[in-house]
Amino acid sequence: MNLLVSIKRFYGSSVGKKLLVALSGAALLLFLLGHLVGNLLIYMGREVLNSYAEFLHHSLHGAGVWFARLGLLGAFVVHIVATIHLVQQNKAAREQRYQFESTAKASKASRTMIISGVIILSFVIFHLLHFTILPNDLVDSTTSDHLRPDVYGMVVQGFSNIFLSLFYIVSIAFLSFHLSHGFASVFQTLGLRSKKSTDLIQWAGWGYAGFIFFGNISIPIAILLGFVK
């Protein structure tokens, strides 16, 4: 009972919600890095990418991917729900303060984070439908003893469509913008940003977001240009 009250009090405070947004954001930053490094294996060829995908799907007898999915889904839901509640709480506090001022608005940075966040959410839903929920049934028959899904072929086929590739590139641009701001915010919220480290963290955030941007968009571009086929 006491624990429930403490959790309610923690979540009720804006600091509690900010901490949850930062911790779930940090988990998503790590996922994106891992996902990109895995995706870049496409440059090592069909055999390497498909073996990597097969390894992910068979780790811990198939349970590994589900643990990762549950953790990822949890982080995603917490990140979005706590952000919505935080925005509502801030809005209510502002309305109280500016009862006579109808133009009170969220800061530019938080508004652009919300807009880019909504675009990322739509992109992720599309991406899940595209590659995970409704993948095509291409099969890799190059292994000697068994058949396996041809993830390499699926990605090449998907990005051979210029409109789809453009959609990915624009979405990844919004994502990278969101990350460049989010990266520094995580450090600030967790109290890991000092006067001395502010510049370093800002540069690291831009470096991280740049890697996510150029790494991810290189894949549809390489496919469209015929470097990966």
Ligand code: HEM
């Ligand atoms: C060009 C860039 C990308 C490529 C080529 C790519 C490729 C893939 C592929 C092939 C899968 C299915 C893996 C499998 O089932 O074996 C996948 C899953 C996924 N991707 Fe991406 N992805 C890209 C960018 C992104 C971005 C930017 C995000 C997040 C904003 C993202 C989030 C996810 C998620 C959440 C899954 C589901 C993981 C699972 O449950 O299996 N991906 N991606």
